[in-house]
Amino acid sequence: MLKKLTSADYIELENKLGASNYSPLDLVIEKAEGVWLYDVEGNRYLDCTSAFSSVNLGHCHPKLVEALTKQAAISTQVSRALRNTQLPLFYEELTQLTGKNKVLPMNTGGEAVETAVKLARKWAYTVKGIEKNTAEIIVCNNNFHGRTTTVISFSSQQAYKEYFGPHTPGFKIIPFGDIQAFKDAITPNTCAFLIEPIQGEGGVIIPPEGFLKQAEIVCKENNILLMLDEIQTGFGRTGKLFAHHYEEVNPDVLIVGKSISGGFYPVSAVLADESIMDVFKPGDHGSTFAGNPLACAVSRKAMQVLREEKIVENCAEISSYFMEKLKTLKNPCIAEIRGRGLFIAIELDEPARPYCDELLKKGLVCKETHSTIIRIAPPLVITKEQADFIFDCLKQVFEKA
Numbered sequence: 461m462l463k464k465l466t467s468a469d470y471i472e473l474e475n476k477l478g479a480s481n482y483s484p485l486d487l488v489i490e491k492a493e494g495v496w497l498y499d500v501e502g503n504r505y506l507d508c509t510s511a512f513s514s515v516n517l518g519h520c521h522p523k524l525v526e527a528l529t530k531q532a533a534i535s536t537q538v539s540r541a542l543r544n545t546q547l548p549l550f551y552e553e554l555t556q557l558t559g560k561n562k563v564l565p566m567n568t569g570g571e572a573v574e575t576a577v578k579l580a581r582k583w584a585y586t587v588k589g590i591e592k593n594t595a596e597i598i599v600c601n602n603n604f605h606g607r608t609t610t611v612i613s614f615s616s617q618q619a620y621k622e623y624f625g626p627h628t629p630g631f632k633i634i635p636f637g638d639i640q641a642f643k644d645a646i647t648p649n650t651c652a653f654l655i656e657p658i659q660g661e662g663g664v665i666i667p668p669e670g671f672l673k674q675a676e677i678v679c680k681e682n683n684i685l686l687m688l689d690e691i692q693t694g695f696g697r698t699g700k701l702f703a704h705h706y707e708e709v710n711p712d713v714l715i716v717g718k719s720i721s722g723g724f725y726p727v728s729a730v731l732a733d734e735s736i737m738d739v740f741k742p743g744d745h746g747s748t749f750a751g752n753p754l755a756c757a758v759s760r761k762a763m764q765v766l767r768e769e770k771i772v773e774n775c776a777e778i779s780s781y782f783m784e785k786l787k788t789l790k791n792p793c794i795a796e797i798r799g800r801g802l803f804i805a806i807e808l809d810e811p812a813r814p815y816c817d818e819l820l821k822k823g824l825v826c827k828e829t830h831s832t833i834i835r836i837a838p839p840l841v842i843t844k845e846q847a848d849f850i851f852d853c854l855k856q857v858f859e860k861a
């Protein structure tokens with residue numbers, strides 16, 4: 461009989477054969493359900509990562525399992541050389557949800573951001589009238605928009621870009637949330653402002669109130685596209701369907717990913733109205749897998765579940781309950797607790813990893829970001845009792861004598 465592999469076996473094999481471009485917690489997940497993760501030895505953990513906010517509807521949601529497996533037996537991939545029955549229905553669902561009327565499907569978040577950059581540049585040259593190859597896009601300090609070579613070119617994190625030059629030109633970085641800096645950075649060549657409404661990987665950084673609205677006005681005044689990256693903040697994570705709804709902003713370009721498929725499949729999309737999207741012509745852009753029937757079927761179902769199960773409302777309700785409790789958490793090393801919805805950061809004035817390790821022992825999976833920040837982002841299907849469990853774990857670790 462074959463020996464059953466242990467967590468240690470899996471870790472050894474992974475470390476031996478895989479590139480070391482991540483430093484994961486030594487937790488090997490075999491099974492997951494709702495907010496819970498189960499390791500190889502059968503231990504149960506509450507997931508406060510939601511796989512970087514991609515599993516907002518919880519792990520292995522039965523309706524998504526059904527949609528995925530049903531479609532898998534019908535047709536999985538036909539490529540955009542042909543048409544398929546799922547793609548238009550996916551477009552319909554997504555445009556109704558977002559209010560934008562054209563969609564360009566992609567697979568990963570990074571690809572969707574690349575797509576938005578191409579869209580802004582082509583719009584710059586063919587609509588705004590900027591001289592070819594001189595368009596500029598303004599972005600923010602501390603941004604995270606993905607890991608592709610162009611996207612890291614406008615990262616402010618040295619570690620993300622240091623050995624990966626030469627970098628793509630055409631980007632200007634301004635401080636996040638500084639409207640004057642934004643105005644000062646604009647030139648006649650500026651075609652777009654690309655921003656996360658809340659910086660996620662940057663540590664759940666919320667811009668000053670009114671910033672997004674002001675940015676929208678400045679964009680309009682200067683004929684600049686406002687491009688919001690809601691890949692991490694979208695689909696209810698912040699307690700509203702999209703984070704930009706807090707300021708009733710209407711972006712020209714909306715970029716989504718991660719939880720659009722409930723985390724079942726890599727799906728992303730760029731949305732815009734036709735006056736912008738129609739600059740793309742056949743041959744301008746594409747991807748073999750983008751818009752495949754399997755991706756579309758599971759994403760359609762994920763958006764339906766989001767509505768039918770009132771996931772955004774649940775997030776808002778649990779968030780106000782949980783944030784009140786969190787405020788009572790006491791430890792001198794806690795510099796700040798902030799967040800919107802279930803997109804929460806506990807910022808420490810010392811390294812966060814040892815706390816994450818302790819939390820793991822209590823049955824809570826959290827991952828640090830920027831070394832001193834613990835991000836709490838459980839699936840949005842969480843109940844009050846499960847939120848209490850998170851709080852009890854935090855209390856035990858942060859308030860132990």
Ligand SMILES: Cc1ncc(COP(=O)(O)O)c(C=O)c1O
Nearest residue numbers: 568569570604605606660691692
């Ligand atoms: C705001 C934002 N944009 C883009 C990305 C990149 O998405 P992906 O990892 O799917 O390429 C991420 C991933 O964390 C993100 O948070």
